Amino acid sequence: MSDTNIFKVLADPQRREILLLLRDGRLNAGEIAQRLGIGSTALSYHLKLLKGAELVLEYREKNYIYYEVNTTIFQELILWVSQFGGDKT
Numbered sequence: 001m002s003d004t005n006i007f008k009v010l011a012d013p014q015r016r017e018i019l020l021l022l023r024d025g026r027l028n029a030g031e032i033a034q035r036l037g038i039g040s041t042a043l044s045y046h047l048k049l050l051k052g053a054e055l056v057l058e059y060r061e062k063n064y065i066y067y068e069v070n071t072t073i074f075q076e077l078i079l080w081v082s083q084f085g086g087d088k089t
Contacts, residue, residue: 009053015046026066
């Protein structure tokens with residue numbers, strides 16, 4: 001996992017909403033901004049933090065940049081969190 005504090009990045013409801021949108025597949029920045037009703041500057045800031053935490057991957061296709069959830073990081077996070085619960089028999 002990256003050096004960025006994933007929990008701090010996930011603490012923001014707008015970033016969690018971006019991840020929920022991307023759960024269904026790749027979207028470009030314009031599509032994300034339109035669905036959330038936010039400006040490009042705010043979206044750029046949120047995407048920068050999500051990419052820094054490696055929660056979102058970016059792909060370039062022709063004139064567009066598409067974003068999608070990095071499921072590998074979520075799998076690692078789930079494994080890490082699961083160490084703190086359950087029976088230890």
